[in-house]
Amino acid sequence: MTRPVVITDIARADAATAAALGAHGVATVHEAMGRTGLVGAGIRPIQTGARVGGTAVTVLSWPGDNLMIHAAIEQCREGDLLVVTTTSASSDGAFGDLFATALKARGVRGLVTTTGVRDTADLRDMGFPVWSSAVHAQGTVKATPGSVNVPIVVAGATVRPGDVIVADDDGVVVVPRERASTVLSAADARVAKETADREAYGSGRELSLDRKGLRPLLAELGVEYLTQADYQARDDDGA
Template sequence: MFKDIPSTSVSDALQGKNHMSYEIKPIGDFHLSGPAFTVEIDEGENISVLEAMYKAKPGDVLVVDGKGWTENAVAGDFILNLGKTLGLAGIVIDGVIRDIKGSLALDYPIFCKGTTTCASKKTQKGLIGVPIVCGGVTVNPGDYIVGDSDGVVVVPHSEASSIREQALEKISVDEKRENSVGQDVDAARKYIEDFLIKVEKNIVL
């Protein structure tokens, strides 16, 4: 539903809501979209990450509430490649990974807080297919995840069609503005002047 739609346009349609922490960024240059398959784990665990990969459907985005833990990796390149092999659209982790060189070589959408050298723990199972919090945002199973170099946003499933249409309209408006103003000095000055007048009249605030 959100294929190739920038996260910024989706964010605008959501009126700036539901964006994950700026710390969760892609490992590489990717656009990610798809329905969320959620998993909540204890800090540094990954038993339930593997179970979630097994149960998720191709095209799902695995979204992991790793509690923001940065001491242990939630996954390394081998486990991340399992997700790719099983057809998951990508993985979003509120935590860190390891084996960065191998993970980059996968050419696969992985979004996380960074990397560490320390392996995951395997002593405690988590919860699968439940509402979670990832990057400060509530994610329900089936919500749409949209991510790229600017970050990750979460679109509630019930609002997906409306948000998609608003995002596409925003793209159209932005393209028309760029075409009419972007390369014309006089038009650019006029645009700024009109904007400042609106600010003074409290029209755009």
């Protein structure tokens, strides 16, 4: 680990933009951003139905030690989302309901962590959404320095302080702070297109094959349409 620091004056993406990206959800934002930014599938929600967007306050800790989460709470403000990782893999329950109580009081929208969490029933009851690598009651110590608000890597995705984090039942995606407004515009356009697609499919007027112009692609790839009798005859002939 580099020299331990707590950065106190991070630049954040616009809060309204982060919230709007959160409303669109992970799949839409991921597609709108060119299918980039996804956190690995090992980070999963402990609840269902939560959908949030917030600005990242990052924590880099030692495994089995939650000292720097305590330090990070002071740096959090309304609209943030706490993102925690460790210098090597750790499933210890570094986060529980007391941390969530303090963060919720500061307007923090949730937690994404590569560590384990505990008190999960309490977290769900209090409506504090969490995405983690594990649920584990193993406790941690408070003994080793780390850093707050430095760039970190979370399940393969780089997260910088102030970036937008979108999280829901599908997982987590990271939107670089400087791209947030552009990605939001692309996500808005994608939602409008999908709304029109949904209406067309729901009415039965069109198939996705035709609306998306996929029939020529099937032909180009050599896909044939046969009756069952033709297919069986070809199979019988050994073709």
